[in-house]
Amino acid sequence: MKKDSGLSTREQIVQMLKTNGELSTKDLTEQLGITGMAVRRHIDALERDGLIESRTLRQPMGRPTAIYSLTEEADRHFPKKYHAIALDLLGELAKEAGESQVNHLFDMRKETLYNKYSGSMDHKNLAEKVSTLADIQNENGYMVEWQQKNENEFILEEHNCPISKIANKYNHACQCELGLFENLLDADITRTECLAKGGKKCVYLIRKRNEQQ
Incomplete structure (x- = not known):
C-alpha cells in the first residue's frame, strides 16, 4: 500500500482493512513500516472505539494469529452516495x-x-x-x-x-x-x-x- 501522508496512522489502518478485508498485525507492520508495538497500540485504540474486531486464525504450524477487520460502525465512516x-x-x-x-x-x-x-x-x-x-x-x-x-x-x-x-x-x-x-x-x-x-x-x-x- 502506498502511504498517504495526509492520513494519520489510524486512518491508514482503517483504509488498509477496508481495501484488504482482513489483515494481521504482521501485515500491518510490514505495510506501514512501523514497529509491531506501535501497530498494536493503534489496534487497541481502534478496538476500544468499536471500529475494528478480531478473529483467531489457526495455522497448521505455529501459534494462532489474530486477524483484524472493520466493524459495521467503521463502515459508516466511508462516504456513500x-x-x-x-x-x-x-x-x-x-x-x-x-x-x-x-x-x-x-x-x-x-x-x-x-x-x-x-x-x-x-x-x-x-x-x-x-x-x-x-x-x-x-x-x-x-x-x-x-x-x-x-x-x-x-x-x-x-x-x-x-x-x-x-x-x-x-x-x-x-x-x-x-x-x-x-x-x-x-x-x-x-x-x-x-x-x-x-x-x-x-x-x-x-x-x-x-x-x-
Whole structure:
C-alpha cells in the first residue's frame, strides 16, 4: 500500500482493512513500516472505539494469529452516495412514466412509514407523541431536538436530513414527511424552515388540535 501522508496512522489502518478485508498485525507492520508495538497500540485504540474486531486464525504450524477487520460502525465512516443512485433511478422513472409516478412513490413510502410507526403513538398525549417521533427520527439519522413552548405548542428541529438532496429536487418528499408527522401526531404542523430549501435545519411548529384533550 502506498502511504498517504495526509492520513494519520489510524486512518491508514482503517483504509488498509477496508481495501484488504482482513489483515494481521504482521501485515500491518510490514505495510506501514512501523514497529509491531506501535501497530498494536493503534489496534487497541481502534478496538476500544468499536471500529475494528478480531478473529483467531489457526495455522497448521505455529501459534494462532489474530486477524483484524472493520466493524459495521467503521463502515459508516466511508462516504456513500446513495442519494446519487436514488436520484438517477427517480430521474429514469420520471422520464418513463412522468413525475406523478415519482410522487406516487413518495406517497407509498409515507403510508409504509405510517403503518410502521403508528402503533408506537397509541394511548399517548401529544408531548409523549412528539418525544416518540423525535426518537424515531434520531434512529433514522435526523439529529432531532424538541421543546414544548406551552401547553398546546411544540417545536421539533431536525439538524440533518438524509434525503435532503432528493427532497431538493422532488419537493413532494418534504410534503410527504410533513403529512406523515401530522398523521402520526394527530396535530396541526407548520414547517417554518427546511434544509432542502437552503435552511440550516428543518423546523416544525406543532399545535394541538382543538378536539384533543
